[in-house]
Amino acid sequence: MENETIVETRELAKVYGDGAEVRALDGVTLRITQKEFVSVMGPSGSGKSTLLHLIGALDRPTSGQVIVAGQDLAKVKNLDRFRSQTVGFVFQLHNLIPTLTALENVEIPLYEQRISGRERRERARELLELVGLGERLRHLPSALSGGERQRVAIARALANKPALVLADEPTGDLDSQSGAEVIGLMHELNRELGTTVIVVTHDPAVARQTERIVVLDSGRIVREDVVGDPYSEDLKMLKNSPLGRAVLEGIEVDLTIEGTVLYRNGQPTEAGRFLREMLERI
Ligand SMILES: Nc1ncnc2c1ncn2[C@@H]1O[C@H](COP(=O)(O)OP(=O)(O)OP(=O)(O)O)[C@@H](O)[C@H]1O
Numbered sequence: 352m353e354n355e356t357i358v359e360t361r362e363l364a365k366v367y368g369d370g371a372e373v374r375a376l377d378g379v380t381l382r383i384t385q386k387e388f389v390s391v392m393g394p395s396g397s398g399k400s401t402l403l404h405l406i407g408a409l410d411r412p413t414s415g416q417v418i419v420a421g422q423d424l425a426k427v428k429n430l431d432r433f434r435s436q437t438v439g440f441v442f443q444l445h446n447l448i449p450t451l452t453a454l455e456n457v458e459i460p461l462y463e464q465r466i467s468g469r470e471r472r473e474r475a476r477e478l479l480e481l482v483g484l485g486e487r488l489r490h491l492p493s494a495l496s497g498g499e500r501q502r503v504a505i506a507r508a509l510a511n512k513p514a515l516v517l518a519d520e521p522t523g524d525l526d527s528q529s530g531a532e533v534i535g536l537m538h539e540l541n542r543e544l545g546t547t548v549i550v551v552t553h554d555p556a557v558a559r560q561t562e563r564i565v566v567l568d569s570g571r572i573v574r575e576d577v578v579g580d581p582y583s584e585d586l587k588m589l590k591n592s593p594l595g596r597a598v599l600e601g602i603e604v605d606l607t608i609e610g611t612v613l614y615r616n617g618q619p620t621e622a623g624r625f626l627r628e629m630l631e632r633i
C-alpha cells in the first residue's frame with residue numbers, strides 16, 4: 352500500500368543523566384511514510400543522533416512512543432531480532448571490522464539467517480556489486496578509501512533487506528565528491544528498492560536531495576520542509592541568505608547583484624520588485 356506509515360514517534364522524550372540532566376529530546380512527534388527519504392538537520396547537540404538511536408531501538412526513550420513497522424518498540428521482546436530484521440544502520444565512522452575484508456564485513460549480518468555459507472558469500476558479493484565495489488571484495492577496510500568504506504557500510508546495512516535505513520552523518524568525513532556519491536547511492540536504494548531512508552546531516556546540499564527536511568533544535572522539531580524542485584530550493588536558499596533578506600526588507604539604499612540594480616535610493620527597481628515577490632511567495 353502507498354503512504355503507509357513506517358515510523359511514528361509520539362511525544363518522544365529522552366533525558367540523559369541523573370545529576371545534571373540533559374533533555375536531549377523534548378516531545379518529538381513525527382510520522383514517516385514508507386519509501387520516504389527524509390533528512391534530519393539541526394545544530395550540534397539538538398538531538399539528531401538521539402532521535403535516530405530511539406527509532407532504531409539502540410536506546411529507550413524516557414517517555415513517549417516509537418512505532419516502527421507497526422510495532423510499538425516498548426513492547427518488542429527481542430530488540431536484537433527486531434533490529435536485524437527491520438533496520439540497517441550507517442554511521443559516520445563506518446564501524447567496519449578492520450581485520451575482515453569488505454566481503455566478510457558485509458556477510459556479518461547474514462550469519463543470523465539460515466542460509467549456507469555459499470549463499471551468504473554470494474549475497475554479500477551482490478550487495479558489494481550493487482554499491483559499485485565488485486572489484487574490491489577482498490580488500491581490508493584500511494585498503495579502501497573513505498567513500499569506499501562508507502559504501503561497504505551501506506552494503507552491510509542492506510544485507511538483511513531492511514525496510515528502514517538509518518544513517519547518521521554518513522558523509523560527515525568524506526570530501527564533497529565522495530559524499531555526493533554516497534548520497535546518490537542512498538537515493539538509488541530508496542527509489543529502486545523502496546527502502547525508507549532517514550539521514551542525519553549537517554550539509555544543506557545533502558538535505559536538499561531528500562524529500563523532506565526535519566529540523567531539530569534543543570530536542571524539538573522547529574521546522575519541517577518538503578523539498579521542492581531545484582529551482583524553488585535555490586530560491587529558498589536565496590531567501591535565507593543575507594542578500595535575500597536585504598531584498599525582502601529593502602533596507603539597502605542601493606543594492607546591485609551581478610550588475611542588475613535591485614534597489615536605487617531605497618526604492619526597488621522592477622527587477623528588485625520581481626525578485627521580492629518571488630521570495631515572498633516561496
Ligand atoms: N549518552 C549520553 N549521556 C548524556 N548526555 C548525552 C548522551 N548522548 C547525548 N547526550 C546529550 O544529549 C544532547 C543531544 O545529543 P545528540 O547526540 O542527539 O546531538 P546531535 O544533534 O546528534 O549532535 P551532533 O550534531 O553534534 O552529532 C546533547 O546535549 C548531548 O550532550
Ligand SMILES: [Mg+2]
Nearest residue numbers: 399400401519
Ligand atoms: Mg549526532
